[in-house]
Amino acid sequence: MDLRGTRFTLSRDELLTLPEFVLLSLFPNGLFPEGQMGGFAEGDAVQVDYDPASLQYMLDFFRTVAQSIPTEAHPSSSPESDGVVPLDPGSRDDSSRRAGIIVLREDLDFYAIPHKKDINQPEMIEVKRAAARALLKQDGIFSGLKRSDEPGTTEAHLIEMLTAGGFNHDDRWGHRAGEPNKAVICSLALARLRSDIRGNEMGSSAVGMAQKLLLFWRKPARRCWWEGVELDNVEGLEGQKLKVWIRRVWTLEMSVIGLR
Numbered sequence: 001m002d003l004r005g006t007r008f009t010l011s012r013d014e015l016l017t018l019p020e021f022v023l024l025s026l027f028p029n030g031l032f033p034e035g036q037m038g039g040f041a042e043g044d045a046v047q048v049d050y051d052p053a054s055l056q057y058m059l060d061f062f063r064t065v066a067q068s069i070p071t072e073a074h075p076s077s078s079p080e081s082d083g084v085v086p087l088d089p090g091s092r093d094d095s096s097r098r099a100g101i102i103v104l105r106e107d108l109d110f111y112a113i114p115h116k117k118d119i120n121q122p123e124m125i126e127v128k129r130a131a132a133r134a135l136l137k138q139d140g141i142f143s144g145l146k147r148s149d150e151p152g153t154t155e156a157h158l159i160e161m162l163t164a165g166g167f168n169h170d171d172r173w174g175h176r177a178g179e180p181n182k183a184v185i186c187s188l189a190l191a192r193l194r195s196d197i198r199g200n201e202m203g204s205s206a207v208g209m210a211q212k213l214l215l216f217w218r219k220p221a222r223r224c225w226w227e228g229v230e231l232d233n234v235e236g237l238e239g240q241k242l243k244v245w246i247r248r249v250w251t252l253e254m255s256v257i258g259l260r
Contacts, residue, residue: 001026002045004180006052010059017062019103019253021220026050054188057175058103061190065099066257098258100193102166102213105251106144106173108185110135113243130235131244132178132185139172141189144227144248158223162252164209166191193254213254220253 001008015023015031023031026048112131114124138144145155163169173187194210225248230241 001048003048003050003052003055007045008052008055008059014059014062017066017255017257018058019220019255020218021105021251021253022055022058022103026055051175051177051179051186053177054175054186057188058190061174062101062255062257065101065192069097069099069258071097098256099195100214100217101255101257102162102191102193103251103253103255104141104162104167104189104191106185106187107249107251108135108144108187109247109249110183110185111245111247112183113245115237115240115242126236127234127242128183130237131231131242132183134231134234134242135185135244135246136176136178139176139187141167141171141173141187142169144246154223161209161212162191164194165213166194166210215254216252217254217256220251222249222251224249 001010018026110128110131112124112128115127119127142159145159159169167189171189171191174189176185176187178185193213227246227248229244229246231244232241234240234242
């Protein structure tokens with residue numbers, strides 16, 4: 001594949017370990033649409049409009065997790081595995097040969113409100129670029145969700161589930177970058193599903209929260225919400241605040257490495 005000038009060589013098997021929503025982004029017309037492969041000679045690359053740094057971050061993480069999985073299950077591990085979150089589908093005896101990966105993506109669209117009257121288009125473009133640089137610095141994963149500390153909200157439930165599964169409250173996006181010539185910032189974060197959660201350590205509620213994430217295996221879930229913010233310290237607007245409308249779209253999916 002040729003991703004914006006960067007070449008990747010992947011096997012079909014490795015491609016199919018990637019989350020479904022990533023495959024849909026890479027190949028919106030299907031992985032091998034009818035008639036497409038017949039037009040390629042050996043050595044040709046499929047042109048894909050996707051951030052190569054984002055894909056490289058994901059491949060590095062997936063390959064590291066895959067290399068950490070033992071080729072044979074340790075017989076001594078099963079007596080101590082009571083309370084450990086099993087990786088379905090499959091039998092409990094094979095759980096040590098699998099690893100779950102939580103995949104979280106954020107697509108952030110922003111709309112800057114002109115800070116003065118009669119602003120011309122080139123100047124507004126520079127304001128948008130400065131706003132993008134300011135938003136890129138806000139790289140905490142959960143910073144956009146912590147607008148309310150009230151328990152029982154959907155946002156609080158989502159944070160609780162993700163932190164029980166493998167993320168930490170102060171984690172930052174693993175990859176965060178703007179899309180070329182768009183007022184869009186795409187972020188990606190990966191975490192290995194905790195397989196050492198025991199009821200006597202974190203409580204049965206944490207175990208249940210982590211197990212809920214397995215419901216998103218090959219079933220991406222999306223949540224969208226709007227918010228209005230005022231950005232400080234925007235380049236070129238020193239001493240002023242820039243009002244920005246933000247639309248966040250979160251996509252959550254589980255991948256399981258080691259399934260046959």
